[in-house]
Amino acid sequence: MKLVKPKKNLGQHFLTDLGIARRIADTVDAYPDIPVLEIGPGMGVLTQYLVTKNRDVKAVEIDSESVAFLYENYPKLCDNIIGDDFLRMDLNEIFAGKQFVLTGNYPYDISSQIFFKMLDYKELIPCCTGMIQREVALRIASAPGCKAYGILSVLIQAWYDVEYLFTVDENVFNPPPKVKSAVIRMTRNSVTELGCDEKLFKRLVKTVFNQRRKMLRGSIKQMFSKDHMPSPDFFTMDIMTKRPEQLSVKQFVELTNVVEKVLQ
The missing domain is CATH 1.10.8.100 (rRNA adenine dimethylase, C-terminal domain)
Structure with a gap:
């Protein structure tokens, strides 16, 4: 089995700890009855646990080498592997306009863009979970008055309740990133209209x-x-x-x- 070589230009840091991968996969259980869309599955360390959950799972991967690896190692998922750029996709087309949980080990350099896109499709995404850079996770979960509180905090917390679940050390990745990571879960709150433009x-x-x-x-x-x-x-x-x-x-x-x- 030929492994995928992590690509720096795609911000790939492959998780190697299966216990952590299982814990991340289990975060989607907050919404157990709707499909799951995974972003950036890489070699499927998270995917292998998502596909056991008896629900529709699709995976979006921009790296052609990773797509080939997934086709070879997850044949049952072949029809649900999407070789595309998540940021350019119309999310209404993923599950024919149905709601889904968004999850993944998100590339650090585009995680904010991913969450801004989530906000654009907030009625489709009642729950978003996954792993990001710890600094960004703290920013998203931060309360008013804290130094980390900022643009992402306000725009996301306007529509989602944010849970900082746990921290992940650098040494469980290949290659190890220079920063710690964290797993968060964002769940749509009861707000339907902000009450402003x-x-x-x-x-x-x-x-x-x-x-x-x-x-x-x-x-x-x-x-x-x-x-x-x-x-x-x-x-x-x-x-x-x-x-x-x-x-x-x-x-x-x-x-x-x-x-x-x-x-x-």
Whole structure:
């Protein structure tokens, strides 16, 4: 059996600890009755446990060498191995518009992009689990007031409840990454509408966190043109003395509505 050589340009770090692979696979059991889509299966260390769960499993893999390996070693899964770039796919086509759990040992360099795409398809993905860089996991799970709290924290927590499940050391990968990893689970909360313009909400969050050291009264000015600047009273509101990491999702929603009135 010829093994797949990890490719640096794809950010491949193959998990070698089967016990951890089984634990990651078991995180999808939070939603046991819907299909599973695995991103970046590599040589199938996680896949081998997912396919035992008596549910539809599909795997998306961009590396042609890994796809060939999976075809050879998981013949029963052949029709469900998708050789494609997850970030370019229409997720409505994966399970004919049905909901699914998203999971995987995500490439570190595109994990944030994967989760932004998850948000675009949040009605299709009630649960997302998997392993990512520990720093990113802490960021996603972080509460307001913490140093790690940022764009990903707010945008994901607006729609998902986040659980930081466990940390994974570097020495269980080939090749070992230079950082620790972590396994998380994100489960859709009860929010169906934010109560504000979602595009403006996203723009606001990104704008103020891009200058996170500034108080809001300084960073939020970028939301407005010189010809459409708010009145001085706008910048004297109590919230304007806060920095973005101090605001909850609810406060960001409220601030979005205030900004929208000015922009109208």
